[in-house]
Amino acid sequence: MRSKDKIAYFYDGDVGSVYFGPNHPMKPHRLCMTHHLVLSYDLHKKMEIYRPHKAYPVELAQFHSADYVEFLHRITPDTQHLFSNEMARYNLGEDCPVFDNLFEFCQIYAGGTIDAARRLNNKLCDIAINWAGGLHHAKKCEASGFCYINDLVLGILELLKHHARVLYIDIDVHHGDGVEEAFYFTDRVMTVSFHKFGDLFFPGTGDVKEVGEREGKFYAINVPLKDGIDDASFNRLFKTIISKVVETYLPGAIVLQCGADSLAGDRLGCFNLSIDGHAECVRFVKKFNIPLLVTGGGGYTKENVARCWTVETGVLLDSELPNEIPDNEYIKYFSPDCSLRIPNGHIENLNSKSYLSTIKIQVLENLRCIQHAPSVQMQEVPPDFYIPDFDEDEQNPDERLDQNTQDKHIQRDDEYYEGDNDNDHNMDDM
Numbered sequence: 154m155r156s157k158d159k160i161a162y163f164y165d166g167d168v169g170s171v172y173f174g175p176n177h178p179m180k181p182h183r184l185c186m187t188h189h190l191v192l193s194y195d196l197h198k199k200m201e202i203y204r205p206h207k208a209y210p211v212e213l214a215q216f217h218s219a220d221y222v223e224f225l226h227r228i229t230p231d232t233q234h235l236f237s238n239e240m241a242r243y244n245l246g247e248d249c250p251v252f253d254n255l256f257e258f259c260q261i262y263a264g265g266t267i268d269a270a271r272r273l274n275n276k277l278c279d280i281a282i283n284w285a286g287g288l289h290h291a292k293k294c295e296a297s298g299f300c301y302i303n304d305l306v307l308g309i310l311e312l313l314k315h316h317a318r319v320l321y322i323d324i325d326v327h328h329g330d331g332v333e334e335a336f337y338f339t340d341r342v343m344t345v346s347f348h349k350f351g352d353l354f355f356p357g358t359g360d361v362k363e364v365g366e367r368e369g370k371f372y373a374i375n376v377p378l379k380d381g382i383d384d385a386s387f388n389r390l391f392k393t394i395i396s397k398v399v400e401t402y403l404p405g406a407i408v409l410q411c412g413a414d415s416l417a418g419d420r421l422g423c424f425n426l427s428i429d430g431h432a433e434c435v436r437f438v439k440k441f442n443i444p445l446l447v448t449g450g451g452g453y454t455k456e457n458v459a460r461c462w463t464v465e466t467g468v469l470l471d472s473e474l475p476n477e478i479p480d481n482e483y484i485k486y487f488s489p490d491c492s493l494r495i496p497n498g499h500i501e502n503l504n505s506k507s508y509l510s511t512i513k514i515q516v517l518e519n520l521r522c523i524q525h526a527p528s529v530q531m532q533e534v535p536p537d538f539y540i541p542d543f544d545e546d547e548q549n550p551d552e553r554l555d556q557n558t559q560d561k562h563i564q565r566d567d568e569y570y571e572g573d574n575d576n577d578h579n580m581d582d583m
Contacts, residue, residue: 325412328359350377384430412450417498
């Protein structure tokens with residue numbers, strides 16, 4: 154065991170103030186609630202807190218098409234009616250509305266995941282957390298499922314500059330389709346998604362038979378589940394599969410998407426997981442002592458999202474949190490009992506032992522097809538063939554030197570610092 158994990162945590166308060174619109178289930182305000190809960194438990198004193206840089210359009214275009222990035226940059230609620238063809242082409246509208254500060258929102262959450270990956274690459278931390286990230290449905294040329302920019306793909310591309318193999322794990326109730334699709338033809342990334350499948354549940358992909366193609370064949374793993382899965386069966390399956398994956402694939406880094414819509418009582422979900430059951434997955438992955446990038450994702454009962462990601466921040470810090478929530482700015486959301494844990498759900502568990510056993514056997518069988526055969530050998534340094542290095546000097550100087558951008562390159566120097574963590578050095582070395 155390492156003596157003590159060094160943890161970097163990325164947060165920008167601006168990300169929590171955007172509004173998708175009335176009746177839209179995605180509420181970025183849950184990120185403010187999470188952050189204040191983290192602060193109320195004094196967890197900030199055990200981590201390095203950073204404000205992420207706003208990702209430049211050229212960084213977003215390492216995965217997304219330049220025309221799509223440019224359109225997101227340009228479109229506003231006032232002009233969207235002039236661009237109905239483009240709105241349809243890029244799948245913007247009801248699920249993925251255009252709202253004020255949309256592009257800045259994307260720049261911040263994507264910048265957090267990119268910065269997290271860079272800090273891990275430079276061995277400046279062991280674990281990096283960006284609860285604002287994890288928007289796993291976005292595609293190269295279109296928005297999907299409340300996601301516009303796929304920060305996870307961008308973070309993984311960054312990790313691939315330093316690691317031969319990256320493992321992506323997704324415990325959101327929805328299939329991690331955007332990430333799987335991005336890496337479907339390569340063995341440099343293994344994607345493993347545990348999700349609800351069937352009954353036309355969004356996005357409709359993620360059958361156990363989807364395993365990757367060409368060089369990526371057997372490097373995409375899908376664990377399709379039915380309604381009502383509980384802690385015991387989910388954790389048993391998760392641990393069996395992930396331990397075999399790590400043993401077989403030998404990843405140099407892991408990205409863990411912790412979508413909280415797999416919790417009991419989620420507005421859009423249909424699982425029975427308790428917060429402790431969800432957090433057990435985080436605890437298990439942490440134990441491998443492999444560089445780890447942790448993000449958020451879905452989660453639509455926002456007080457439970459905040460509870461979950463706070464507990465998981467505690468797990469990553471090896472901090473046991475008392476069940477009574479300390480006073481904080483958002484305490485009213487957690488009333489009347491103001492407790493951190495939530496009860497398990499009461500949806501009928503439609504996952505029979507035989508069904509789960511069949512899925513497990515199929516997944517392990519597929520893993521045996523790649524046993525002892527990762528194509529990039531352990532000692533090889535992978536070429537940077539995915540993306541060119543990003544050169545800040547080539548940026549438009551007006552954009553590059555914008556004061557707000559400069560401010561966000563440095564560590565926060567406000568009330569979140571104490572003692573050893575009070576190092577507001579410049580982040581340009583990332």
